[in-house]
Amino acid sequence: MTLRPVLAVAALVVGFAVPAWAQSIDPAIGAPLSPWRKGEMDIHHINTGRGEAQLLILPDGTSLLVDMSGKTVERPPFSLPTRPDSSRAPGEWVARYLQRVLPPSAPGIDYALISHFHGDHMGAIVDSSPWAANGAYRLSGITEVAEHLPIAKVIDRAWPDYDYPRPISDRTMTNYRTFLAWQTEHNHLQVERFQPGRADQLILVHDAHTYPQFQIRNLYANGVLWTGQGAATRALFPASETWPEDDQPDENKFSIAFRVSYGPFDYFTGGDLSSINEETAATPPAWGNVEPLVGQATGPVDAMKANHHGSWDSNSIPFLAALRPRVIVIGSRADGHPSVNTWKRMTSQRVWPGQRDIFVTNVSPATATTTYGIAETAKSTQGHVVIRVNEGGDSFRVFVLDDATEDMTVKAVLGPYQSR
Secondary structure (H helix, E strand, O other): OEOOOOEEEEOOOOOOOHHHHHHHOOOOOOOOOOOOOOOOEEEEEEEOOOOOOOOEEEEOOEEEEEOOOOOOOOOOOOOOOOOOOOOOOHHHHHHHHHHEEEOOOOOOOEEEOOOOOOOOHHHOOOOOOOOOOOOOOOOOOOHHHHHHHOOOEEOOOOOOOOOOOOOOOHHHHHHHHHHHHHHHHHHEEEEEOOOOOOOHHHHHHOOOHHHOEEEEEEEOOOOEEEEOOOEEEEEOOOOOOHHOOHHOOOHHHOOEEEEEEEEEEEEEEEEOOOOOOOOOOOOHHHHHHHHHHHHHOOOOOEEOHHHHHOOOOOOOHHHHHOOOOOEEHHHHHHOOOOOOOHHHHHHHHOOOOOOEEEEEOOOOOHHHHHOOHHHHOOOOOOEEEEEEOOOOOOEEEEEEOHHHHHHHOOEEEEEEOOOO
8 A cells, every 4th residue: 555545634545546635625637736826835845866965945935955866876776767657867856846746937946955965865976977057067956956047055064164173075075065156156045044043044035024933943954953943053062073983973963953933833854863873882972962952942833744764763652642633644755664663653642642644655564564564554665755734834735746757637635634
């Protein structure tokens, strides 16, 4: 079983005709997703099987692309088959998806944010990566997306020095920095470092005054966490020169995290944030346990993207207990996404009480076998997942789209859910 289709409050079986009354409420199952409308907020979790990509179309039409998929290193089982197929690179599939769903008036992407510097989020560069038309850099992930759509502003965790906690200079990062330099010089690209604590860095750029109930709060990056008071932050990590040689935090722990609020609706996304590194030491330093502290700063939300693809080291008990989401979307890209222990935490009524619906963009046969009960419990196990928030934010629905074609066909609709 790959999905449990529900239309509004009526359960439908795929293939059944949709009655006229239901068509007036939601798009018919089997039809293309209806376009975004001003006042709504769409959160697209785009599945290429090769990494994460989220597109947020905010209430005034401002676009925020969070990560760009683009993993090109073939190292099974750490990549699933490319969706819809392998005829194009993952970054190009993402760009084509964006072109289908962005408002017709959009000249391109307003914000492109890279949660952290791993290839499945920004696009890995390998020997076969093609060159851009300008000949200055290679194409994968964000550089591939920019080949098809202009980007107004890029935000990442380390601009302009890229030296924390140590210089970052691998092939992928070198290509990325060349891309930023060329785009800044030739296409007026703006680049900024993500600043935790702020609520005025990621703002509506087209019609902000119409939506005063909208806000994005920067929660965390680089070991710096919002305190919950004004724009104040606190450092979680000691000076990097004091870190134990055998217990250095990995790139995931520097991931950008933020909360999107639209009226009563709240959504969390945090890249590959993870909990404590239990595999590296019997008593690892407490300051490495980032995820629970981010959860405390976030508070309860209606929906969230699971951290680190639902891997074993993420979505800890204290983190989930703090957020208590009604909807969880897991962007998987490998066997073991989500892991059995993470799935048990997400589905446990002991972690937090109440209903929750979990959507997974990809469940491989191996994962279906080892993550017990996922096929029976998950609301979907294959496809793009779109959260559509109604104007004002009082309720939302979840659409599952077929990822085997570019037709944007709706496979299932769940909701409406009432926001907190």
